[in-house]
Amino acid sequence: xxxxxxxxxxxxxxxxxxxxxxxxxxxxxxxxxxxxxxxxxxxxxxxxxxxxxxxxxxxxxxxxxxxxxxxxxxxxxxxxxxxxxxxxxxxxxxxxxxxxxxxxxxxxxxxxxxxxxxxxxxxxxxxxxxxxxxxxxxxxxxxxxxxxxxxxxxxxxxxxxxxxxxxxxxxxxxxxxxxxxxxxxxxxxxxxxxxxxxxxxxxxxxxxxxxxxxxxxxxxxxxxxxxxxxxxxxxxxxxxxxxxxxxxxxxxxxxxxxxxxxxxxxxxxxxxxxxxxxxxxxxxxxxxxxxxxxxxxxxxxxxxxxxxxxxxxxxxxxxxxxxxxxxxxxxxxxxxxxxxxxxxxxxxxxxxxxxxxxxxxxxxxxxxxxxxxxxxxxxxxxxxxxxxxxxxxxxxxxxxxxxxxxxxxxxxxxxxxxxxxxxxxxxxxxxxxxxxxxxxxxxxxxxxxxxxxxxxxxxxxxxxxxxxxxxxxxxxxxxxxxxxxxxxxxxxxxxxxxxxxxxxxxxxxxxxxxxxxxxxxxxxxxxxxxxxxxxxxxxxxxxxxxxxxxxxxxxx
Amino acid sequence: xxxxxxxxxxxxxxxxxxxxxxxxxxxxxxxxxxxxxxxxxxxxxxxxxxxxxxxxxxxxxxxxxxxxxxxxxxxxxxxx
Numbered sequence: 001x002x003x004x005x006x007x008x009x010x011x012x013x014x015x016x017x018x019x020x021x022x023x024x025x026x027x028x029x030x031x032x033x034x035x036x037x038x039x040x041x042x043x044x045x046x047x048x049x050x051x052x053x054x055x056x057x058x059x060x061x062x063x064x065x066x067x068x069x070x071x072x073x074x075x076x077x078x079x080x081x082x083x084x085x086x087x088x089x090x091x092x093x094x095x096x097x098x099x100x101x102x103x104x105x106x107x108x109x110x111x112x113x114x115x116x117x118x119x120x121x122x123x124x125x126x127x128x129x130x131x132x133x134x135x136x137x138x139x140x141x142x143x144x145x146x147x148x149x150x151x152x153x154x155x156x157x158x159x160x161x162x163x164x165x166x167x168x169x170x171x172x173x174x175x176x177x178x179x180x181x182x183x184x185x186x187x188x189x190x191x192x193x194x195x196x197x198x199x200x201x202x203x204x205x206x207x208x209x210x211x212x213x214x215x216x217x218x219x220x221x222x223x224x225x226x227x228x229x230x231x232x233x234x235x236x237x238x239x240x241x242x243x244x245x246x247x248x249x250x251x252x253x254x255x256x257x258x259x260x261x262x263x264x265x266x267x268x269x270x271x272x273x274x275x276x277x278x279x280x281x282x283x284x285x286x287x288x289x290x291x292x293x294x295x296x297x298x299x300x301x302x303x304x305x306x307x308x309x310x311x312x313x314x315x316x317x318x319x320x321x322x323x324x325x326x327x328x329x330x331x332x333x334x335x336x337x338x339x340x341x342x343x344x345x346x347x348x349x350x351x352x353x354x355x356x357x358x359x360x361x362x363x364x365x366x367x368x369x370x371x372x373x374x375x376x377x378x379x380x381x382x383x384x385x386x387x388x389x390x391x392x393x394x395x396x397x398x399x400x401x402x403x404x405x406x407x408x409x410x411x412x413x414x415x416x417x418x419x420x421x422x423x424x425x426x427x428x429x430x431x432x433x434x435x436x437x438x439x440x441x442x443x444x445x446x447x448x449x450x451x452x453x454x455x456x457x458x459x460x461x462x463x464x465x466x467x468x469x470x471x472x473x474x475x476x477x478x479x480x481x482x483x484x485x486x487x488x489x490x491x492x493x494x495x496x497x498x499x500x501x502x503x504x505x506x507x508x509x510x511x512x513x514x515x516x517x518x519x520x521x522x523x524x525x526x527x528x529x530x531x532x533x534x535x536x537x538x539x540x541x542x543x544x545x546x547x548x549x550x551x552x553x554x555x556x
Numbered sequence: 557x558x559x560x561x562x563x564x565x566x567x568x569x570x571x572x573x574x575x576x577x578x579x580x581x582x583x584x585x586x587x588x589x590x591x592x593x594x595x596x597x598x599x600x601x602x603x604x605x606x607x608x609x610x611x612x613x614x615x616x617x618x619x620x621x622x623x624x625x626x627x628x629x630x631x632x633x634x635x636x
Contacts, residue, residue: 254610256597279592526581527617530614531616532583534583
């Protein structure tokens with residue numbers, strides 16, 4: 001298998017040019033398909049361009065100029081319009097994780113001094129609770145057709161008003177100057193307890209990564225948007241790259257409707273995190289087992305793999321039933337966000353679905369490397385994108401080193417956090433904290449991590465320090481260390497906390513009582529956190545933790 | 557209601573029925589992943605004849621959380 005020239009992609013400098021290019025090339029094509037109360041809606045590239053422009057004008061008329069606009073909600077057309085209207089009116093978008101609680105949201109709104117918050121009807125309660133905790137007013141916009149609250153503006157009315165402003169001869173937002181290195185988005189990497197960081201991404205970062213991704217991977221004409229778009233992988237790969245390629249994006253607004261949406265939209269490609277790939281793969285085999293067809297399926301895989309080695313591809317016929325579960329047209333899955341076991345890549349390939357594994361990090365907008373349609377290596381995360389360079393730092397005897405990245409897709413820095421920004425760069429190269437190696441053909445392999453970040457198969461990240469800080473707020477805890485432990489088959493991660501109790505705490509009491517008290521406190525703490533951050537197990541230490549000279553606990 | 561909920565959960569994981577109690581954590585004790593939790597929610601919607609918005613799913617951490625939620629929702633339905 002030899003590498004081949006990069007796929008040709010239109011060059012644009014910023015997200016304004018990006019929008020214009022979409023309009024020029026694909027105006028009449030369908031850009032989005034989605035459902036609203038069971039009814040299917042389609043929007044062309046022209047409709048999309050208009051809506052972005054009209055909302056942008058309305059935002060400017062509301063005085064949202066050079067401000068931050070936060071957005072929270074399920075994946076939706078309105079969410080995407082909000083993002084592009086914001087960045088193209090010279091404002092900065094702050095995408096919020098919909099699993100965050102009101103306290104965490106108000107923390108981000110406060111830190112970023114957000115001027116407007118856009119939310120969907122489902123997240124209305126949480127958004128309202130978050131702004132109550134703020135000591136100032138901000139513009140609220142609800143994307144629901146009929147907003148449920150009186151203190152918010154209607155997204156649809158703003159679009160309609162935008163039309164009036166255009167008719168009245170107000171200059172459109174194209175007159176606002178956009179600089180290539182202007183800040184476009186601030187993406188928060190994890191929780192918001194002070195340890196999370198707001199990654200500042202510019203227009204250059206986002207468009208260069210969009211182009212870089214399309215240089216490596218050729219996509220098809222229909223895509224189903226499954227991953228949450230507040231994550232950069234979901235947005236850059238699932239939205240920006242698709243639009244730049246003129247693809248029709250079918251929006252899966254809820255995981256609950258995934259099976260139905262696969263049937264209704266019949267996507268040709270998907271962007272997923274390993275959790276989906278693993279679950280879908282296991283489901284195929286579970287279904288085969290429950291209908292006593294697992295042996296048959298195994299034999300068909302063997303037969304198909306043998307034929308394929310001889311250049312005969314009968315997968316579409318042999319696995320018609322398997323492919324039907326995905327709508328019948330699925331040809332490609334691009335997977336990123338966390339490590340993926342190569343057995344799933346091989347397994348899906350046997351069925352005729354190419355799984356291309358990639359690697360990225362929010363700070364790099366996010367894609368750094370991805371396997372190519374006709375040039376891939378199992379176990380690797382592919383070749384480095386054209387928008388960046390990778391080098392390995394501090395090589396060990398196995399030629400593995402920390403992955404450093406430089407280039408157009410590397411972030412501007414962390415928002416209001418110079419210290420962390422300085423720490424993140426080494427002579428202009430971004431330190432990913434991941435350990436990897438490059439083979440002679442340019443394939444990148446991820447072999448470990450230097451940072452303490454815990455990564456789950458659904459791409460969710462936890463900084464152990466965040467949980468440690470929360471544990472230290474429990475009066476009986478003096479020191480805490482949080483880490484991940486894997487189960488026997490190396491598949492699942494559980495969060496374990498080790499604590500050293502405050503001096504004199506529970507003196508004279510049986511250890512069992514102390515444990516029970518601490519269990520209660522940890523249960524209470526878990527309740528306030530998203531489920532994946534819950535501490536599953538705790539252990540009480542009899543001695544203090546071993547520390548460095550700077551009094552930091554030495555991690556295992 | 558408890559038995560009904562447990563019956564739904566055991567569709568996704570071969571959990572030991574006797575070991576499931578109100579405090580069982582869906583992810584940590586019953587080893588459900590986030591996608592399985594969503595599927596379980598679809599089953600709950602069907603069994604209890606209610607719609608559970610996605611924004612509410614993150615509240616479900618333990619069996620007790622589900623029971624409390626269902627209790628509230630089904631009670632509301634009776635009242636309306």
